[in-house]
Every structure is written in structure tokens, then in C-alpha cells.
Amino acid sequence: MKSGRNESSSKKLVSAGAAAWLLLPLLVLVVLKTDSLPQITLYSVDGVAPSPASDGEKDVAVADSIKDSNREQQFLAVNGEVDVSSVNSDSKNEKHFLAMNGEKDASLINSDVAAPAMRSNLSCNFSSVRMNICGMEGDVRIQGKASTVYVVSVSDYRPENSTVIIRPYPRKWEIPTMELVREITVRSTAPPREPGSSATNAMEDDTAPPAPRCTVTHDVPAVVFSTGGYSMNFFHAMTDVVVPLYNTARRYEGRVQLLATNYDRKWIAKFRHVLGALSSYPVIDLDADAAVRCFPSAHVGIESHMELSIDPALSFHGNTMMDFRDFLRSAYSLKRSWTTPVSRNNSSSSSSRKPRLVILLRRHSRAMTNEGDAMAAATEAGFEVVPAGPEVFGDMGKFAEVVNSCDVMVGVHGAGLTNMVFLPHNGTVVQIIPWGGMKWPCFHALGRPVPDMGLRYVEYEASAEETTLKDVYPRDHAVFTDPLSIHRQGYGMMWATFLDGQNVTLDIGRFRGVMEQLYQSVTLA
Incomplete structure (x- = not known):
């Protein structure tokens, strides 16, 4: 079974035109703010x-939420290699x-x-x-x-x-x-x-x-x-x-x-x-x-x-989620509650502390094919880079300490980004969004919660030139001309194409620019 979702047991995406996608964030807010009221x-x-709602009542109460919940379910990234069960x-x-x-x-x-x-x-x-x-x-x-x-x-x-x-x-x-x-x-x-007693009450x-x-x-x-x-x-x-x-x-x-x-x-x-x-x-x-x-x-x-x-x-x-993260910090005896910006001038010295950036390295799907170049670009921008492959996720306590020691987390959309819960307050999460009309679902799953955690959020959305799908499909294919039409074919097709089916080859010049801007934002002049 693939992590998080077995395609044979997943519900199909509700068919909708591209315009409907623009309304989904509003629909999510309506559902979450109404159906969860106590x-x-x-x-x-x-x-x-209380008896369960009748079929008709269920349909009325759940219909709109299911539309969004299906998408919510289907786009919550899962990645076995960042969830080592040992x-x-x-x-x-x-x-x-x-x-x-x-x-x-x-x-x-x-x-x-x-x-x-x-x-x-x-x-x-x-x-x-x-x-x-x-x-x-x-x-x-x-x-x-x-x-x-x-x-x-x-x-x-x-x-x-x-x-x-x-x-x-x-x-x-x-x-x-x-x-x-x-x-x-x-x-x-x-x-x-x-x-030896018998029932004496009719009840x-x-x-x-x-x-x-x-x-x-x-x-x-x-x-x-x-x-x-x-x-x-x-x-x-x-x-x-x-x-x-x-x-x-x-x-x-x-x-x-x-x-x-x-x-x-x-x-x-x-x-x-x-x-x-x-x-x-x-x-x-x-x-x-x-x-x-x-x-x-x-x-x-x-x-x-x-x-x-x-x-x-x-x-x-x-x-709040900040309270929850404080609770986690206490549970794991983590040292840093807040990031401490360093001087930009001093951080350039080899003897001074540099802002630390942990980069999540995936395997099998949504991997960075040029991860070495990406790490070099982040290093050149001024960060101390901490690579984190699947092998480091098995001991959650130790990895929580690694994340807590960092100021920035970078990774392609996937379950590994959930480790942001261990970042110190005011840390930064950079989500790299794979190609294929994935901006909204990726944001909803792993971007929208970030501010509530007391963290900052940055997106890097891969272009058609940065996906390995360009080596599989011609440029006039719907994968490039109309990605949402792939979504409308059902969750299985969307997942197989845009989540399991691609890796990311970053435009290093573009990525370096993002890292340089990020470095400026997390350091002091």
C-alpha cells in the first residue's frame, strides 16, 4: 500500500470546471467554520x-463538505520514505x-x-x-x-x-x-x-x-x-x-x-x-x-x-497551534523556542553562526533530481545546510532536535514537511510545489496551517521546465496545456501523474534567487 492512500480504496475527485477551483478555498472555510461548530x-x-441523520439529512449536511473533503483527502501528501516505521x-x-x-x-x-x-x-x-x-x-x-x-x-x-x-x-x-x-x-x-436477584423493574x-x-x-x-x-x-x-x-x-x-x-x-x-x-x-x-x-x-x-x-x-x-508546538517542545526537551536572527555581516564569517536550513530529500517520487546543486545554492546564499534523507526520520526524537536547531525547512510537497511542528517560532517553511495545478491543494494541506503555528511560509512553484514530466509527455499534451483536466479524470489519475509520476529538476538560478531573498529575510543588517 502506498503511504497515506491506496488508489483502489480512494474516492474519485468531484468533477468540476477549472473555475470551480477558484471557489474551493472559500468553500473550505465555510465547511470548516460551520460544520465543526460545537x-x-x-x-x-x-x-x-440521538439517532444518526437520515439519508436525506446526511446528503444535505455533508454534500458540500465532501466535495472539498475529497480533494483534501486526495491531496494530503504521503511519503513512505519520510515515515520510516522503525x-x-x-x-x-x-x-x-x-x-x-x-x-x-x-x-x-x-x-x-x-x-x-x-x-x-x-x-x-x-x-x-x-x-x-x-x-x-x-x-x-x-x-x-x-x-x-x-x-x-x-x-x-x-x-x-x-x-x-x-x-x-x-x-x-x-x-x-x-x-x-x-x-x-x-x-x-x-x-x-x-x-440471585431478578429483574423487578419493567425497564x-x-x-x-x-x-x-x-x-x-x-x-x-x-x-x-x-x-x-x-x-x-x-x-x-x-x-x-x-x-x-x-x-x-x-x-x-x-x-x-x-x-x-x-x-x-x-x-x-x-x-x-x-x-x-x-x-x-x-x-x-x-x-x-x-x-x-x-x-x-x-x-x-x-x-x-x-x-x-x-x-x-x-x-x-x-x-492554539503555538501552544501545541510549545507542548511538543517540552515533550521532546527541545532547546529553541524562537529563532534568533544573526547579523548578516557576522554570519558570512566562517567562525560565526549562520542561519541553519534543513532540506528534506525525497526518494522515488517528487525528488529533487539536482539536490546537490540545490544544497550548494543554499550554501552560497549564506545558509548552513543540513541534508535530511529518509534514513534520519526513523528516530523522531533525534530528528525533532535537528529540526529545532534550524531556522528554515525546505522540501517538495509531502508528509516530511509536517516536521515543521518542531521548528522554533518564527522559523520559515519553504514548500516546493510540483507541476500540475497543485498550488491550491498543496497550500491547503501544508501551507495554510503554517501561520497558525507561528511560522512564516514561502512557496516555490515548479514550472513546466522543472518537471521530469517533460521527458515523458509532449508539450502539447494535457499534462502541460490543461493539467486540471487530468484532475477531473479522477484521483487515481491525478495521483499517478502529478504526485507519484514526477520528480523536480530545479532551475538553480531561480532557486538561488529565492534562497538569497530568504537569507536576507532571516538575518539582520
């Missing part, structure tokens, strides 16, 4: 469960962050008795295009192997409309993606009967059996998420899991138990620094957990606002 549907055990063999802290089912920690007490009787409440949000999410408090029991969360009512439980199904991964508009995520059943239910019937008895009781909230979907791709790991998990769990300042379905040991190990900063307890492998764990409250699903971004208006504490 229109919470309250669902308590003494009420009626992790550092140094696992001194890894054991703490891998699932340790049954092992005691400060958040739990082993128990074979039911939790204290209490009234429980459940509220769910199904209005967002990105996610379904439920929050609950009171008597909450999670039975991992059964993929079921029980919200227990003491006196006024009603069996009708008492079940909600959630896949705890925030890309619900992408059906093929969501099919890779295990379902979690959230069920409002009656408390367990005492041994207790066989259609909804009572909750199982607690075997482990925690005194902290729970957050249920998934490491499934496309989370092994670094862009998706950040935008689909890490940022939403931060939105959901950070408020508890470590006093929260994380439970992962589709548990992937490599993923947990790779992101152990983040997970350890969010929770003081080992992540539980929900799918393999035989216990019935009881919590005072829980979230099923995680809060996602937009691609690689946070909307402070929707965030619990008004957090």
Missing part, C-alpha cells in the same frame, strides 16, 4: 439517544508507555465489586464533518475485548435508543479510512443485578443486558482513541491523532488514562514522548484488554478541528 446533541440516560532500539522509557494491562499504577484499584451507584450522563456530538465524539460521566465501564463502553443509570434507565456506535478516528467523511478503524459501542444500560429487560461488574476501578478520566486509519503516515499521525489527542487529553494535565483501539506497538513506541507528556499512565491496548475498567468519566473519540490546526474557539482552554 452543536452538541445531549444524550443522557433519562433521555433519548523506532530507536533505545527503549529505556518505552516500556512505561506500552500497554501494561493488569499492572498496577496510581490511577487504579483492583476491584471485584460494582462501582458506587450514581447518576450518569452522556453527551454526543455528531454534527462535525470530521468526527463523532461522546463524553460521559458518572458510572462508566469499559470492556475492551467487547469494544463496549457502558454508561450506567441507577434509577431511570430506558432500554430504547440506548446504543451509539463510534469509530474513534477523526476522518469520518473518508469511508475507506474509517473502515480500517474498530467500532466502539457506547451503551446506556442498567446497573448489574446482585447475584430492565432482556433486550439490553445490564453492565458487567467492575474488575478494575480508576480514579481518573479515560480517553479512547485509535492508532488505525492512516496513522502510520507522519502527516496523518499528527493531524488525525496527535493534535486531536492533545485537544482532548491535555486539559487533565497527565491525570488521564489513554486507551487505544487498533493498538499498534510501533506507533505507541514512536510517539512515546507525546503520550508520556499527555498521560502519567501506560497506554492500554483496548482490543486485548479483558478487564472491565470503571472510570468517573470518559471521552470516546478525539477532538479534531481542521487539518494540522486547532481552532481556539473550539478548544477547551482556547489552545
Whole structure:
């Protein structure tokens, strides 16, 4: 499977004329600013469960967003070579962050008795295009192997409309993606009967059996998420899991138990620094957990606002992407919070510090065929150049330190640019956009989020003379005369042609000019 998208499982692009593309940014803003509003549907055990929208309602609510979301999905660059799944063999802290089912920690007490009787409440949000999410408090029991969360009512439980199904991964508009995520059943239910007792209340019937008895009781909230979907791709790991998990769990300042379905040991190990900063307890492998764990409250699903971004208006504490990056800097013990411009005159001296520029080197597709000349041009402009090929991405902690030591990141559109999250504030991201009508989608995925991170953004758009497609197609081919017509043939054709199908041969004179201007902007006279 190619990183991020298997062509056989991807949805086709919505056909549209070239003029329609001009309206897409506005459409995106409309979708993101309306469909993600916190229109919470309250669902308590003494009420009626919200039922999924009817087909007609779904069509109305999702139609416009799907048009843009399809493009959003299809253009989010993925690149296996910058998402090496191997992790550092140094696992001194890894054991703490891998699932340790049954092992005691400060958040739990082993128990074979039911939790204290209490009234429980459940509220769910199904209005967002990105996610379904439920929050609950009171008597909450999670039975991992059964993929079921029980919200227990003491006196006024009603069996009708008492079940909600959630896949705890925030890309619900992408059906093929969501099919890779295990379902979690959230069920409002009656408390367990005492041994030898029988149903005495007409509300207790066989259609909804009572909750199982607690075997482990925690005194902290729970957050249920998934490491499934496309989370092994670094862009998706950040935008689909890490940022939403931060939105959901950070408020508890470590006093929260994380439970992962589709548990992937490599993923947990790779992101152990983040997970350890969010929770003081080992992540539980929900799918393999035989216990019935009881919590005072829980979230099923995680809060996602937009691609690689946070909307402070929707965030619990008004957090921003700059706050998130400060959190990452703390989690990885990174030294630089802000760039420190150097004197232009002093930086030209071999003994003085020069602004550092990390250049991401791709392989197989969207590679720079003349990367050596590009690095030389950046060096001549005055930068200390740090090359970063696929081999350096395996140890995320070490690469985070490399990126944080730099002032500028340069790379062709792809998942590797997501490492911008580790740049110091006021750093600069240079995205090289490949040929083929790719300016808007590349900007939407990896350009638009940059200012929210407290970074600066520069684009370098490859011309028809700078693509290796000129060696494959004649100049009167639609690839050059009407690239959007290739897009309209479907996502598979667009991807094969303009993402998988080309490399970039930079015009070094032009690139050097951009580097010289950039050098002037990041140094002092």
C-alpha cells in the first residue's frame, strides 16, 4: 500500500470546471467554520439517544463538505520514505508507555465489586464533518475485548435508543479510512443485578443486558482513541491523532488514562514522548484488554478541528497551534523556542553562526533530481545546510532536535514537511510545489496551517521546465496545456501523474534567487 492512500480504496475527485477551483478555498472555510461548530446533541440516560441523520439529512449536511473533503483527502501528501516505521532500539522509557494491562499504577484499584451507584450522563456530538465524539460521566465501564463502553443509570434507565456506535478516528467523511478503524459501542444500560436477584423493574429487560461488574476501578478520566486509519503516515499521525489527542487529553494535565483501539506497538513506541507528556499512565491496548475498567468519566473519540490546526474557539482552554508546538517542545526537551536572527555581516564569517536550513530529500517520487546543486545554492546564499534523507526520520526524537536547531525547512510537497511542528517560532517553511495545478491543494494541506503555528511560509512553484514530466509527455499534451483536466479524470489519475509520476529538476538560478531573498529575510543588517 502506498503511504497515506491506496488508489483502489480512494474516492474519485468531484468533477468540476477549472473555475470551480477558484471557489474551493472559500468553500473550505465555510465547511470548516460551520460544520465543526460545537452543536452538541445531549444524550443522557433519562433521555433519548440521538439517532444518526437520515439519508436525506446526511446528503444535505455533508454534500458540500465532501466535495472539498475529497480533494483534501486526495491531496494530503504521503511519503513512505519520510515515515520510516522503525523506532530507536533505545527503549529505556518505552516500556512505561506500552500497554501494561493488569499492572498496577496510581490511577487504579483492583476491584471485584460494582462501582458506587450514581447518576450518569452522556453527551454526543455528531454534527462535525470530521468526527463523532461522546463524553460521559458518572458510572462508566469499559470492556475492551467487547469494544463496549457502558454508561450506567441507577434509577431511570430506558432500554430504547440506548446504543451509539463510534469509530474513534477523526476522518469520518473518508469511508475507506474509517473502515480500517474498530467500532466502539457506547451503551446506556442498567446497573448489574446482585447475584440471585431478578429483574423487578419493567425497564430492565432482556433486550439490553445490564453492565458487567467492575474488575478494575480508576480514579481518573479515560480517553479512547485509535492508532488505525492512516496513522502510520507522519502527516496523518499528527493531524488525525496527535493534535486531536492533545485537544482532548491535555486539559487533565497527565491525570488521564489513554486507551487505544487498533493498538499498534510501533506507533505507541514512536510517539512515546507525546503520550508520556499527555498521560502519567501506560497506554492500554483496548482490543486485548479483558478487564472491565470503571472510570468517573470518559471521552470516546478525539477532538479534531481542521487539518494540522486547532481552532481556539473550539478548544477547551482556547489552545492554539503555538501552544501545541510549545507542548511538543517540552515533550521532546527541545532547546529553541524562537529563532534568533544573526547579523548578516557576522554570519558570512566562517567562525560565526549562520542561519541553519534543513532540506528534506525525497526518494522515488517528487525528488529533487539536482539536490546537490540545490544544497550548494543554499550554501552560497549564506545558509548552513543540513541534508535530511529518509534514513534520519526513523528516530523522531533525534530528528525533532535537528529540526529545532534550524531556522528554515525546505522540501517538495509531502508528509516530511509536517516536521515543521518542531521548528522554533518564527522559523520559515519553504514548500516546493510540483507541476500540475497543485498550488491550491498543496497550500491547503501544508501551507495554510503554517501561520497558525507561528511560522512564516514561502512557496516555490515548479514550472513546466522543472518537471521530469517533460521527458515523458509532449508539450502539447494535457499534462502541460490543461493539467486540471487530468484532475477531473479522477484521483487515481491525478495521483499517478502529478504526485507519484514526477520528480523536480530545479532551475538553480531561480532557486538561488529565492534562497538569497530568504537569507536576507532571516538575518539582520
